[in-house]
Amino acid sequence: MLLSRSSLLIFWLLLSAAGCKKAAEPAVNPPVTPPTTAITFTNPLLSSGPDPWVTQKDGIYYYMHTTGRNLTLWKTARMSELGSAVSKVIWTPPATGPNSRDIWAPELHFLDGKWYVYYTAGPGNCCGGQRLWVLENANADPTTGTWTDKGQLAVPGQDLWAIDATILEQNGGRYLVWSGQEVGSEQQNLYIARLSTPSSVTGPRVRLSQPQLAWELNGTPKVNEGPEILQHGGKTFLIYSASHCSTDDYALGMLTASSTADPMDAAAWSKSPTPVFVKNTAGNAFGPGHNSFFTSKDGQQSWILYHANPLTGQGCGDLRSPRMQPFTYRADGTPDFGSPVAVGTALPRPGGE
Template sequence: MKHFPIVLLLLSFLLQACNKKSSSQTNTQTGNTTVATFMNPLLSSGPDPWVYKKDSFYYYMHTLGNRIELWKTKAMSDLKNAAVKTVWRTPATGANSRNIWAPELHFIEGKWYIYYTAGASGDLNTQRTFVLENAAADPFTDTWVDKGQIGDPAAAHLFSIDGTVLEYNGKNYFLWSAHPSNTEVKQYLYIARMSNPWTLETARQLLSSSDYDWEKKGGTQWVNEGPQALKNVNGNVFVIYSASGCWTDDYALGQLSLKKDSDPLLKSNWTKHPFPVFSTYAANKAFGPGHNGFFKSPDGKEDWIIYHANANSGEGCGDLRSPRIQKFTWNADGTPNFGTPVQLFTAIPKPSGDK
């Protein structure tokens, strides 16, 4: 389960006030060098954040529940001042009329696509994955076309969320989280090859289930969700995913590594890291960090991760989760090193080339 709105007006007001103060752009003097800095969180609220960079612009989205909005900026560190546009609203009724979660913007085969999760009612078991298409050069313009539900037809009746796309060796693959059956409510990760941006060519194949104790926190509904593709300069492919219940402070990021030049549809070609690669760091006010994305700095020299986290323990799956970014590096073996979540309201050097 991804999103449980919390009406805490006082806390929200205080967080917004802090965010307005802390997110302002500053310059930090280091010796004889002035370093431009910013502070997390980027916004006071932003569950399931996503960033896509094309040309000189970054496009940002997050879960809003009843609509899809798109932010457009040249500087992720200054997201709070980005242009914002509502690009789609829910219909009054239908399969995609409720609980809009985790939208992602992708540019595929010359067109823009938004993959998102939605349901038909307040019953979260109706949640499925859907696609919107836009043929305009700028996703802020033109009309988005509803391409319908995307998924394995044989599993179309099952809970299905958090769709994303992996491009690998000239082919596109759809990755998402879903129940394995009507009777087993655990969330597994699945993968299928795509015939076009809104249709799957193959049946879904199991990619990951909860194998370790750290993936099983939060009761019997063991969770693997929010898969995101990541590649290094050598062509190695990783899937970074969120594990355990988002309603717990144990929500964390796990890592799958693909055997080089192998078939991504075969689970045996993926290796799971035995421990979380990014997790709660109470001292820095980062509880339940997860549902991440990745982007390059404006000059292309740095790798950055975006994720949401709560500022306090026990705040769960609601709107108190805020979007944060930080630079990450690579280990000698080519795997990503995300470090620990950085401190809130602390000056951080802007992404390289960010003016």
Template sequence: MRRLIGRLLTAVLATPALLTTGTPAHAAAPASPAVTFTNPIAEKRADPHIFKHTDGYYYFTATVPEYDRIVLRRATTLQGLSTAPETTIWTKHAGGVMGAHIWAPEIHFIDGKWYVYFAAGSTSDVWAIRMYVLESGAANPLTGTWTEKGQIATPVSSFSLDATTFVVSGVRYLAWAQRNPAEDNNTSLFIARMANPWTISGTPVEISQPTLSWETVGYKVNEGPAVVQHGGRVFLTYSASATDANYCLGMLTASASADLLNAASWAKSQQPVFRTNAATSQYGPGHNSFTVSEDGTSDVLVYHDRNYKDITGDPLNDPNRRTRLQKIYWNADGTPNFGIPVADGVSPVRFSSYNYPDRYIRHWDFRAKIEPNVTHLADSQFRVVSGLAGTGTVSLESTNYPGYYLHQKNYEVWVEKDDGTAAFKSDASFYRRAGLADTASGVSFESYSSPGRYIRHYNYLLYAQPADTTTAKADATFFAE
């Protein structure tokens, strides 16, 4: 009823609390609260892999630009990996196999031991890339001794790399990229069961090859598989095209109850799920892995990219791919939403409504509102940064329009570009308060330029208005997710 009244009496929007009575519905604190990072996590570290272990540590490895060794660091927090000391746990051979192009290490803990999967060439042929495995029984893999378990043998001996392992319904699988001599491309994706952590079992199955236009720019590539599971489905992301600004992520989807060794069980997304974004200055995002937040409630995308587009020479000789992190959100249909590679610095969050928990603050034609099912994720993500007006305030910067902020004008809230004026900075600054309707988990934003007025929704649009009734307090309370 109050929504209908609001439509009929828009002239009194300056004091909507007069129209709202009663106790609104409200949500509990979100199951997956906000998690933020300051990117990049690591400079000159490509193909990143992060494993969260039961000992309370995250273990991080990645390709180094010299392609000559395997490094490892650990920390109790994801952000802590950015400053954690790094240890070289293995160095390439002086001659022969495993003597060149040490690429894409991954670390896993399987049946009480540590395993590192990696790719390597030979000093006699640096492009004779094959997959290899190291093993350590130490509690701390940074200080333990590593044993070479040898090459992962495949029925066809050809260019192969990017091994990853995962378990679905109690069965351990290996997925990897390999050159299929019967195809006119660089690499396709394969999967097989594992007999032990360094041996595949049975005949591998090809589940994807590069055929779409965005998979074949520069090189025809499907590589770098990584798996995340959610809601009874298996999502396998992979990287496509050359390792420059065209590099991007595709995705295959299968039911967790399906026969994963049947190629027909996998459906390919027809468009990239994560790609270059010039507005945020992020180019060629790819070769990802997945981990989870410290509290275990959020899935986290781990990937590399560059912060510039133009590369001189072979991109493989450019050392400046950086490791980055950002939270994954899940669409209403249960599919992952990676959004866009966000700008360097603090990563963004979403704000869900306290009394309309399926609705998020978002912008549409630059007007701020709350809406459900925002699949264009970046429209509903904001970076909470130091307030443009200073004095202990915060400002909410748009993710897909860097330099644009939530800004109140005539008490309406819009997303607008900072014009550099003191008036704009004042109107785009807010005091972050404990939630007016939920002081424990919620958040409210009081206007700096109009004290006593809060960002609140009314008829699903956002305004800067007083919050002096129970309903108004609920309308002015949000959860960071």
């Protein structure tokens, strides 16, 4: 068959197009990106958690806070993931009695090969009956084993209102530090006494601080409370909370002593004239206080853990939430806590997490 010139041209064009067409290639799956662990976190760590406390042992963080009704212990390998940590009620108070109500400010300490929880409780009349109590557990993991009630922790011969116990170890001695009152007064002061065992006080008590500076006197009653110990560079710092928690001006103050001083000597301690950690109203941190400290798992960073309210006027209730942030030390060796970081701000996780 003879093709016309136009048909022949169309034939050659079709043949050329077919020759230029790229052969189909087998489908290639897109590269799979492995999931990454978030390298930041944001505050608050939990929606509620007044008086937060944390301690670390063998790479594990153990966390507690005031629940008011029991002692609950959280266990986590990453403080930045506290919100997903497993929690366990380790002690429920009796139905009645001197330590049956108002369970406050628990602290977990590992002393002489055993775990101890120091907590505040009373018979149900809130502030008037509050005293210090202690539990003991010989198990390696404090979320397991048996917690034994070791009873009330008090200065021999005294039965006075007391809250917020913590432990100081210095010069080979061990001491209890807490917030207490004098007979007939509701003012809260800071006291210290020597411990003969982790669950026994040997008197007398010594008053280390009382509310006296203008920034400590907001609200009623006047308070110094929530003492916590920080030791660095040959100095012992006692960080405490002052002004009543019902105010937005609840804040942290500081006492300083030499690490070789006798901590029972009140004259060995000096009080900083201004607070060392105050509210950040723009950052939704009102009444920051009742803190604790920990070191990152890599041993390179110091962190402060504290509670604060997200809005003004929220006072002493369960709206106080736990937050944490790193801090540094100044050239003179004193801690520089900065300002409470604004809620929702992305912060790098503690080193080692």
